[in-house]
Amino acid sequence: MKQHIITRALAAACALACAVSLAGCGASEEGKIRIGIKFDQPGLGFKKSGTYVGFDVDVATYIAEELGYTRDEIVWKEAPSAQREAMLQNGDVDMIIATYSITDSRKAVVDFAGPYFVAGQDLLVRDDETEINGPEDLNGKRLCSVTGSTSAVTVKEKFADEVQLMEQPGYAECATALFSGIVDAVTTDDIILAGLASAARGQLKVVGKPFTQEYYGVGIKKGRSDFAAQINDAIEKMIEDGSWERAIEVNTAGTDYSPNPDYNPPTPTEGE
Template sequence: MKVPKAGAVATVIALAATATGCGGEAPKEPISIGIKFDQPGIGMREPDGTFTGFDVDVATYIAKELGYKANEIEFKQVYSSDRELLIQYNEVKFVAASYTINDKRREKVEFAGPYFVAHQDLMIRADDNSITKAEDLNNKRLCTVSGSTSAENIRKNLAPKASVLELGGYSECLVAIRDNTADAMTTDNSILAGYAARKENAGKFKLLGLNMSNENYGIGLKKGDNDLQRKINTAITKMVSDGSWEAAVKKNFGPANYKYEPAPQVTTGH
């Protein structure tokens, strides 16, 4: 019989101790939460690897109420086009990513909330005076991200002759406007305000202040997981009542002088 080397034995013992917590409770697996990595003020992965934004604060608060500490959270990047897939394939426990509740998405995922109300708006170059309303986008180039419903709303109802440029992320749309390969960018005013408020963008862009839609942000989770839905709704309600929601809004949107709506009433799961 082959005798294992001392190093191998030590490794096996160490692994066994880790797995059992030295006879105590096994270490808790981190909770995986889907957020945006490129939306200033909403969900942003900063150069130093930390995460900032309102959705990050909401997700962290919810995770705490579910029994997880900050260091037990694993944030995973989601894009507008793959949020449902990550939830359906259990890549994340829930998604907090400027995720508007609508009937089409409800067919695939469950929602908790809403926890925030935004409005669709337009952002253009600060020196562009040719666009003052959505109808001015006819024969102009409108940038949006794949999977977003914003451009579809404008083409269908306001500017049918607008050409739509679909890119992978809002940061790419921002570059397209800056470089004059697009004339306008559309999404929720909360997201646009986050971009306009960044120091590097100061004075370069402007929001038109159009409230073209009501976007109720919800927490996306696995279809049929009503227990988790109930727990998240309870956490959201608590976050509003103890003042943490208001503090997070002011911290993330305050520098942009963003006029936000009061916290909405939680309505899902009722």
């Protein structure tokens, strides 16, 4: 019964997020900063009781305040993985901080500041799973990842002949598929999986063998090097004053997760 309740809660989170994202569309956004985040990623970007919480939210809030905006002057926008480039190109948001990996293909159409974090793609499995202990055990397995994510691309490039990939619009749906046995594992960045495992209260676990490095950047519109420099200054300050480390600790509490010290904290140099 407990598992059923958790599964329903994870699945409902994404549906709620979609509905909430439509609210307030008629409100004036003049004099405010519009920031795209995820609404369905526990520990990173999550809509909870009328507020937004998570590591990405904390980073975004810190940057916005360094740019001169108050918390009340931040307009949060849902930024699904497959829509992020279009949102920046169309001017729907001023920046996107949504587990947004910096890649050459993305840099062809948008710019980045950062990175502000370096994650690694890993695997999330049910707590009683014994056969999957790393990427070497994926042959014949069914995986779930999110449409438009670098994780899904990596699976197609590295494991296309070994696994069956299900793509979903959000990680809540992937977690639901994992609980129900439709898939054997969920794959994406380790810090995202840590948030999902925390929300599942011990019924899911991260394998703990990352096989990529994902440099999270702040997505901005093409040609704004001055804006990138300001964002990078804010990220550097967040790291130096200890706010970055505290945000990691708060948002991964209750898990064994810690950032890879070989890559974190990163030096923000993109876009300048």
